[in-house]
Amino acid sequence: xxxxxxxxxxxxxxxIGVLEPFEGAFTKLKKGWMEEATVPPPNKAKLPHSxxxxxxxxxxxxxxxxxxxxxxxxxxxxxxxxxxxxxxxxILADLGIxxxxxxxxxxxxxxxxxxxxxxxxxxxxIYSSGIRGELGKALAEGVLPKPxxxxxxxxxxRAVHTGRINIDLTVLxxxxxxxxxxxxxxxxxxxFGSMGYAAIDSWYAxxxxxxxxxxxxxxxxxxxxxxxxxxxxxxxxxxxxxxxxAGGTTRITKAPMDLQIARLAAQVIExxxxxxxxxxxxxxxxxxxxxxxxxxxxxxxxxxxKGSFILGGITSYGVDMLNEGLFRSIFDxxxxxxxxxxxxxxxxxxxxxxxxxxxxxxNCGCMTNKLDVVVLGALEIDTDFNVNVITGSEGYVRGAxxxxxxxxxxxxxxxAVCPSFRxxxxxxxxxVHTIVTPGESIDVLVxxxxxxxxxxxxxxxxxxxxxxIIVKDIKDLAKEVEQITGKAKPIExxxxxxxxVEYRDGTIIDVIRQVKQ
Amino acid sequence: MKLKIKAxxxxxxSSDVLIMVxxxxxxxxxxxxxxxxVMQQFGDDLLAQINKDLDVFEISDVRIIxxxxxALPPTISARLETALKRSAGIQSGTLN
Numbered sequence: 001x002x003x004x005x006x007x008x009x010x011x012x013x014x015x016i017g018v019l020e021p022f023e024g025a026f027t028k029l030k031k032g033w034m035e036e037a038t039v040p041p042p043n044k045a046k047l048p049h050s051x052x053x054x055x056x057x058x059x060x061x062x063x064x065x066x067x068x069x070x071x072x073x074x075x076x077x078x079x080x081x082x083x084x085x086x087x088x089x090x091i092l093a094d095l096g097i098x099x100x101x102x103x104x105x106x107x108x109x110x111x112x113x114x115x116x117x118x119x120x121x122x123x124x125x126i127y128s129s130g131i132r133g134e135l136g137k138a139l140a141e142g143v144l145p146k147p148x149x150x151x152x153x154x155x156x157x158r159a160v161h162t163g164r165i166n167i168d169l170t171v172l173x174x175x176x177x178x179x180x181x182x183x184x185x186x187x188x189x190x191x192f193g194s195m196g197y198a199a200i201d202s203w204y205a206x207x208x209x210x211x212x213x214x215x216x217x218x219x220x221x222x223x224x225x226x227x228x229x230x231x232x233x234x235x236x237x238x239x240x241x242x243x244x245x246a247g248g249t250t251r252i253t254k255a256p257m258d259l260q261i262a263r264l265a266a267q268v269i270e271x272x273x274x275x276x277x278x279x280x281x282x283x284x285x286x287x288x289x290x291x292x293x294x295x296x297x298x299x300x301x302x303x304x305x306k307g308s309f310i311l312g313g314i315t316s317y318g319v320d321m322l323n324e325g326l327f328r329s330i331f332d333x334x335x336x337x338x339x340x341x342x343x344x345x346x347x348x349x350x351x352x353x354x355x356x357x358x359x360x361x362x363n364c365g366c367m368t369n370k371l372d373v374v375v376l377g378a379l380e381i382d383t384d385f386n387v388n389v390i391t392g393s394e395g396y397v398r399g400a401x402x403x404x405x406x407x408x409x410x411x412x413x414x415x416a417v418c419p420s421f422r423x424x425x426x427x428x429x430x431x432v433h434t435i436v437t438p439g440e441s442i443d444v445l446v447x448x449x450x451x452x453x454x455x456x457x458x459x460x461x462x463x464x465x466x467x468x469i470i471v472k473d474i475k476d477l478a479k480e481v482e483q484i485t486g487k488a489k490p491i492e493x494x495x496x497x498x499x500x501v502e503y504r505d506g507t508i509i510d511v512i513r514q515v516k517q
Numbered sequence: 518m519k520l521k522i523k524a525x526x527x528x529x530x531s532s533d534v535l536i537m538v539x540x541x542x543x544x545x546x547x548x549x550x551x552x553x554x555v556m557q558q559f560g561d562d563l564l565a566q567i568n569k570d571l572d573v574f575e576i577s578d579v580r581i582i583x584x585x586x587x588a589l590p591p592t593i594s595a596r597l598e599t600a601l602k603r604s605a606g607i608q609s610g611t612l613n
């Protein structure tokens with residue numbers, strides 16, 4: 001059957017079950033509740049003054065009684081520096097556990113070490129927001145017997161509530177923890193900031209292990225995860241590579257093209273009608289998107305505008321804007337650089353939020369619903385404004401859904417920023433390989449070669465044109481790009497579906513087919 | 518155009534192409550060794566473009582090594598023309 005975006009979605013897929021096709025960003029939400037049943041979190045009990053501390057990770061994992069077919073989850077707040085995920089999988093493999101479903105909030109370059117375990121049957125399915133590098137290549141080539149599932153950050157929380165992701169064991173790395181498992185990422189030698197994605201795992205996993213290189217005197221504050229959910233605590237020498245966990249501040253790009261796109265995007269935002277006192281703002285951490293913050297900062301100072309909150313993945317740049325009084329608060333689900341940690345712990349208006357509060361569509365209002373402006377990147381965008389942020393030009397998985405569709409659906413103004421082509425690869429084109437965010441959620445596209453407003457926003461187009469901004473038809477832009485680059489031959493696929501892209505409400509927005517070798 | 522010596526033009530930079538040409542004996546034909554980061558998408562186009570340019574310069578016996586980092590078509594033609602003219606010793610107006 002076809003979903004509303006004309007993508008072929010099978011009714012059922014072995015390894016996942018019945019699939020529901022995507023019907024529009026708000027079709028399910030309009031009902032006011034979620035029809036799927038939710039599973040209760042586990043009930044646990046511990047006797048007073050019992051000991052949670054284990055000598056090492058292996059001992060703790062053995063205590064959780066791992067079994068074949070289990071689901072193991074992790075958070076990706078250690079970014080490219082994480083060593084706990086791969087170490088845990090190695091231990092499970094060594095214990096002879098097979099048929100594991102790996103449910104990490106995302107996978108980074110630090111996790112390439114699990115590749116052998118995808119090949120030998122240790123891991124047979126993956127749920128993740130993002131997959132990159134060698135892993136993404138192997139998955140697109142069909143290394144796993146069961147289809148992988150790409151979810152958004154908000155969608156992951158929903159999937160845990162419904163039991164689609166039914167976590168048997170979670171191993172949560174922290175930069176500080178006490179012996180009861182009150183833990184945080186906001187201080188310690190390996191401080192990494194918010195633990196927003198880990199909260200749901202701590203609440204719902206049947207077994208919860210906290211791992212830290214820094215066991216502090218009781219109590220550890222703040223309690224990003226709290227002791228009443230934690231089964232075991234492990235002190236390890238290292239939770240990863242500190243230079244990659246605590247990688248300093250995120251720098252604004254110096255690439256002239258990205259800066260030009262960012263400058264144009266800032267003009268679009270300024271004249272959109274959304275840039276006013278009390279507005280809320282989110283930018284991605286990628287090249288052009290983050291650079292938009294630089295120009296918005298200038299504009300806000302010039303026009304003496306004070307915003308209400310910055311949301312999402314937080315960089316030191318956002319912290320600077322908070323400290324300058326340009327925004328009243330930061331809601332931080334994930335910190336993109338280590339410089340954020342000190343603000344998180346010292347500034348009461350820099351608030352750590354769990355992923356459900358950030359972006360889960362099924363509650364009484366996640367924070368993405370309060371967003372005024374979000375700036376997002378794109379690997380590809382089609383002439384209906386549908387965005388691909390997951391598969392690259394050769395069909396391999398090389399990106400992340402992240403909060404893209406969550407924030408795009410919530411924000412009043414969603415700005416997609418990307419070059420019109422990269423190298424010789426067209427970015428603005430008739431068809432994208434994989435849809436992650438539906439075009440209905442994208443209001444305006446900003447490229448170095450033109451600005452295109454979604455036809456469903458004539459009001460926005462009018463505002464921009466009135467202020468002298470030239471607006472192009474996206475179909476004309478796509479044609480122009482094709483004349484420059486030539487027409488790219490489409491990616492050759494096998495019929496076999498190796499992965500699905502879940503929209504935040506749990507419907508399937510697209511599938512990923514095996515790349516022909 | 519009569520090719521005389523081995524010559525090259527271009528670079529390994531992103532969005533550029535490095536082209537090396539080597540004259541071959543009459544009747545050897547064209548031997549194009551093409552590598553590109555956009556092989557899947559534009560491999561056939563690249564080959565067609567190179568052959569078309571060689572037709573223009575009336576070159577039938579040559580070995581050409583192309584290492585493409587996603588250059589646009591005008592870049593490909595310009596680099597190829599430069600390499601060929603250097604090989605033919607008529608590189609006036611181009612750097613050696």
